[in-house]
Amino acid sequence: MSQVMRDTGTEDYASVKRSGLSANPSPRAADAPSRGIKFPIGDTMTKHMTRQLLCGLAILTLLLGTAELRASIIITGESVYDFSSEYDEAITRAAVNVVDESGLTLQSPDVWHHGNDVKALHMWLSEQFDPTPWIEFDLGAEFELDEIHFWNNNESDAGNLRGAESIDVYVSNTPGTAGNNTDDGAWGTKIATLNPSIGPGLANYAGERFDITDTTGRYVRFDITDNYGDTFGGFSEVHFYATPEPATMSMLALGAMGVLARRKRRA
C-alpha cells in the first residue's frame, strides 16, 4: 500500500469518527483512482488488521474442521446380550431384529430408512403381557456413548401402538444379572430417558436421533417403561454412536496449539 493511500485512509478514518458516521466509503475515497481491492471502510484497512483478519479466519477454519471431525462415529459390533421376552420364535419376531440391520436401507451417508413390511423378520416383539420389555446390548468393547438413533415399532396397521413411548437407558461396564427383570443396581447408571415418537407405519421411516450425556461403558440396557397402548412391546432397530477416540482429539488439540503458537511468534 502506498504512502498516499495510508495518509488518505488516516484522514478519512478521523473524519468518519468525528462525524459519527458508520464505515461507509467517504466521497473522497470513492473519487480516488482505483488501486486494486478496496475494503468497506475505505483505505483504513492496515496490514496489521489484514493479518488479524486472516489469523481469525484460519482459527475459525481450524475450529470448524475440528467440529466436523468431532462428529460421533457409528458403532457396528453391537449384539443383543439379554432381553425379557420375545414373541413366538416360529415367526421370528426376535430381539436380534433390532441390531442386525433387518428392514433398513441406506439412503445417503448416515441416513437409513426402516421398512414397514416383513415385520416378522425386521422388528422385535415381546411376548404378550410383557408390554414394557427390556433389552440389553453388548457394544463389543468399551465406548464413550454419544448418541442413539432409534426406530420404533413400524407396523403399518395398529401394531405401531406396540412401540415404546418411554425408555430408560442404562450404561455399565459389566453386564446385568442374566434374566433379571428389574433394576437391582446391576444395570449400571441411568443416563437418559428417551421419549420416541410413535412409528409412522410407513416404508420410509427415518427414525429419530437422540443426543445423550456422553457416558463410557460396554453394556447398554433399554428399560421400556411405557408403550403407546398395546399388550405387546418392542421396536424396529437401534444404532449407537460414540465420540471419537480421545487420542485423536488430543492430537487435534496439540495441532491447534502449535498453529496458534506459530501465529503468536510471527505477530
Ligand SMILES: [Ca+2]
Ligand atoms: Ca430391524
Ligand SMILES: [Ca+2]
Ligand atoms: Ca452426546
